Structures are given as C-alpha cells and as structure tokens.
Amino acid sequence: MNGSVNRTDGETGMSPWLRLLLIAICTLIFCSCRTVSQDTAQVAGRPPLPSPDAKTAQLAANSVFNPVQQVAYSGGDVGSANSSTVGAAEASDRGSPLTVAAPSVPPPIQGPIYVDAQGNVLPRGTPPGVVTGAWTPPGIAGPWPQDEFLADGGDLPPFAGLAENGVTGINPEDTVARFQTADGKSRVQPFNRVFIYSPRFASVRQVAGLRANEQAEKVMGVSTPTHMARIEEVQSVGMGTQNYQARAGVQRRGLAIFQSGQRDGAVSQALGPRGFSDAFKPYENFSLIVKGQMVADEMPTLAQSVQAAVAWTADSQVQVVVDGRAASEEVGVSRVHSLYRVQSRYGESKLRLVKVASTATALPGETVDFTLRFDNVGTVPITDLLIIDNLSTRLEYVDGSSQASKAVEFSVQPNEAGSLTLQWRLTEPLPPGEGGIIRFQCRVR
C-alpha cells in the first residue's frame, strides 16, 4: 500500500527544484519570444539588434527602395545649404532615420548635388557647366589598405642569403646589397622600403542570356513494356593466338641528358665615374643623398620621401643575417635608412643604404624615379659591393635610365614576376667615408 501511495505522489507531484527549474525555463521562453517591432525600433532611432537574421533583413530592406527610407534623407534643403563640404557629417545628418512623414517635412534629397569653386552646394537646377572646384572628403585616418600601394625595397621572406656569386632569396620588390668586409666575409643587407600610392583596377565580366533563368524539367522515368524476346546469335572466333619469340624489348625512357643553349639573356653595361649625369633632382635634395651627411632637420621630410605610407613601416623592418650572426642596428632612425655594422679584428664595416622615390602617388603609365644612396660609414674599405633591386610586377624598368656615380657593372635579368632584376656591381672597393648614388626610372604598369 505504501508503494502505491509513493508512486501516486511521484506522478502528480514534483520536487521543489524541478518546479523552480520549469518556472525559470518558462520565464526564459516567454521573455525570449518577445520581439521588438521594426517600427518601434526605428521610431526610437536605433536599428534592430545585430542578430544575423535581423541584420540581413534590415540590410535587404535598405538595399531596395523603401518609401520610409526615403524620408530618412530629408534632413535639409540643398538649395539653402551652405556647407563647405558634402561629407560624412552632412550625409549622416540626412541619414537620421525617421518614420513619421509629416506634411511639413521637406522633400527628400535626390539626384546630383553640384558644388562651386569654394565647395558650396549649389541650388538645384544650376547648370553643371559653371561648376568648378574641388571636393574635400572627410578626413581619412590610417592605416591604409596595403593593396592600394606599390612597394619596392626591403627584404621580404624568404630573406635574401649569400650565394656563390650573388644573392639568393630575392623576391619581387626586394632591394638588397651584398658586400665584402675587410676580413673577407660577405654580408647581405636590405634597403628600406618605398611605397607609392598607385591603385590599378580590373574587372570581371559575366554575360547571361535570357535563357539563363529557365529550368529544364525532365520526366521522372520512362516505362518501356517491350523487352527482347530472345537472343539467338552465334559469333565466330574473332581472335587468333600465335606465339612469337621476342627479339628485343621496347620501352619508353625519360631523358637522361639534355642540353640547353644559354642565350644572351643578360645585358651588361659598364658605367664609368662620369656616367652619372644630370644635377640632383628635387626629391633628392637632402644632405643625406647629396653629401652623405645626416642632418637632423631633414629627417622628417626624408622620412616622408622614403616612406609614403608610414603606417606600414612597422611591417618593413629591415632584416639582415650575417653568416649566422645578426648585425647590430646602429641607431633608431631605421625608418629612413638601413645602417648595419659588423665588428671584426680588421676594423668596423658599416654600410648605410637609403632609397627614395620621386613621388608618393602615381597613376598607371607614369614614371617614377628611384634613387639609391650607399655610404661606407665604417673604418675599413668595403669590397665587392653588389646592389640588387628586384622590381615588382607593376614596375617596368625604363631602358637606359640607370645612372651611377661610381664605376659599376650594370645588368638586368628577367625575374619571376614578369619584370626585371637590376644589378649594380661596384668594380672598385669603397673606401671609408665615401659613397655613391644609383638612379633609375620605372614606369608604372
């Protein structure tokens, strides 16, 4: 009897914690099922919560024409506006969401907005022929997307290393120098990177016909009640077999030896000391470039010249590996130039490398001048100095534009990026305290 009573309690009653749990769950369900209506959210001036579904629905609603959204751009009269710019602030004011379309609300701003020479918004109906002047967008803060810049210089991974008669690991955009110190060891050192703003556009096209949206329906199946009644066919022997003695084995083998003709792919040219023509160009008007002397006042301007995008300087720190021994960086001015020293028992080998560009922005088809400045700021001569600039895909070397203030052997070779690799090899040692300039031009593709 007791067991029956206990079972009955278990069917109809619950333990207190179960009741509390059910109450909490029901409360949670009822609270979560309450939704805020779209109109209420818009009247309150706030968009709905950014849940995936709600956000997509809102964006879809904004993407197409919506009369309510048109009222949202009814902030002011264009004809009476006298703002200096048509930028984010003004547009943001126009874009404040409103849902109540009162009769006194001015008509929405539609169609083009013309500005005059001072950037003032002209009344509607003004002929566009009298519209002059520039338009100033809202302020832009960095960092800028890197895909809008052309870079040249530095040493990207995999880093450059020593080879038997040159340098390996030269990637597109790399610019490095290889030299020999007084103790006979070779070093590889990169230049700084130079950024040029030069976006290039391309497009992808898709052509669809009117039949693109048609659906071809097919039948589910075909019932064929006919079948073969009988097969009666006698086939004769179609193949005879006869034993033959093999005379030789025939097989295909790959090429064991091949010969290739080495064509004149490289163009060598020797430039004497007088090969460097022209006066210094405006963008080279720095004591560091002209005289090889560091002037503190020029450092900010020089930094802008060598780094069009300063925001990316942190990603273009120079790296150098000297026979498994890292060279020590000299001072904290690596934003402008690369300076490394190698201490040996013969003295201190120090090579300073600077790279500047003539412009920070360029359109496709325009020409950009690059100047490389190298200085031996150590106490021992530097021999076998080889400077390599591996041009990027969109930089095309202008033939005959290479100039050098020292006697160099200049050569060009095609690289894997479809451009050229430029090499300058100094024919004479570089004494301490001396330096030189290499200048060349590239056309932006």
Next chain:
Amino acid sequence: MQAVHTGTRPPRFSHRSPTIVALLVVWWVCCLVIAPFWGVASAQTTGSQPVFSIQAPPGLVGATRAAGPGPVANYFQPVEIRGPHGLQIAFADRNGFTEFHNLPVTVGLLVGRVYRLKVAGIPQAEGVELFPSLEVIDRLYPPPGQERHFPIIVELHPDDLRLATAGKYVTRVIYLEDPQQALPVAEGNSGQLWFEVRPDQDPLAVADALGRPLVIVRLGGRIPLPEEESDPAFLFGSPPLVVFPPKVKVLPGPPSRNSPATLPQPTPEGRRP
C-alpha cells in the same frame, strides 16, 4: 502486502516523467537558442556557402559593407565613368533623369547605394537607350587631398553595350588589383584589364579572389516603359551624388563625312568654337 491496482496500469517510468519532461524542455530551449547560429557558423567554417554572391539583390552587398567597420558609410567615393566616344549618361533624379553628361565624368557616389543611369548615344545603335545600375561596395583610401586624382575607373565597354542592346544581361565587377597578384602587363590603349567568367561562376567571388571588389555594374535586361522611368523603385530611390567638374575640356566629335564642309564662323569673342 501487494499494492492494489486500479483500472489502468501506470506507466513503467512514471516516477521519472518530470525529470524527462524537464530535460526535454531544456534540450528544446537549447536547440532554439543555438539554431540561428548553427547555420551561420557552419557556413563560415566550411566556406561552402559564400556570404554574398552576385545573385543578391542590388544594394545588399554594398549596404552590408557600409554597415561594416571603417569610415565607409556616408562617404562619397569618386568614380570616373568612361565610355566610347559619343556616349552620354544621365543620373537618376527625383522625377526621372538629369541632363546628359559627356564622358568621362567623375561623380561621388555613396558606398552601399545603387544608382540608376541612363545611357544614350550608343555607337552603332542610335536611338537605343540603356539603363544600367551602378553599386559601389567599397571605397579607396588615397592620401589626403588626392581623392579626385585616384577615382575608381568604371568603363562602359562597347562590347558590353552591344551585348546589352542584343538582349543580354551583363554583370561586371570592378575590383582593385592586388599588387602581389597583378598581371605584369600594362593597361595600354585598350583600357582596363578584365576577365570573362562562365555563367555558372560568381563574378563577385572571382573578383574577390583576384583583389578587392569595389563596384558592381549591371547592364542590360528589361527596358522600362516610358511611364516606369520615373518610378522610384526603378530609380532605387535616386540617392544623392556629387557631380565633379570635368578635368579636361571635352572637344566635340569629328564632323560627319556626309555633311558638307563649312568654314568655321568666328564667335563674338573672336575665338573658334
């Protein structure tokens, strides 16, 4: 003592039913909460379903980007529209379209809005008008003061116009080339480099793989009736835009060969027209 059973036999696990019910309710609530995120998470992890495709309604891709991070919303991105000689375009206005502009023309367009254009003067198709749409889905970040010198270039190719007049629907996605993947060829006189994708491919996905998509141009399809040209739904609401003055003076076209040669008449200012 045996229990006395009445009428019906009680369930076997009757004493556990509250627990089972509670567990089922908890499981159901969990499924209810997790379900909306499950599809998004699986799509993002597998990558089998792209977030957006070219099949999305016009404006959805750009509006999503405008609602994203960065100074994108309410920014008038300069766009330079080019085309063959003689082509003219008009922009959607409140009650229709504005006057025609000779190409090239530079305009500032809002990111995330769709603009309806009216194209006339199509070569070898005089009298035919097309109504392409233009959607800016991202912006550029030029150095301050260089915004007008580096607009997004949108070219209305003669081949696209020819296909559109023949009844085809042409979709073109203009993207910013990744310098690391850019083709080592110059643009030349033929204009912008472009690729053709198959109808079963998504041009937006292809452009995203090659660079950063910026503009979607949809050309062709249905031509509206005259009374539909002022329909706000057809004009996508005529969003505001900024028309920049031309950088170069557009000279008139060459005289027709059939027209008789005439001497230029001096203007009152003493200049040739």
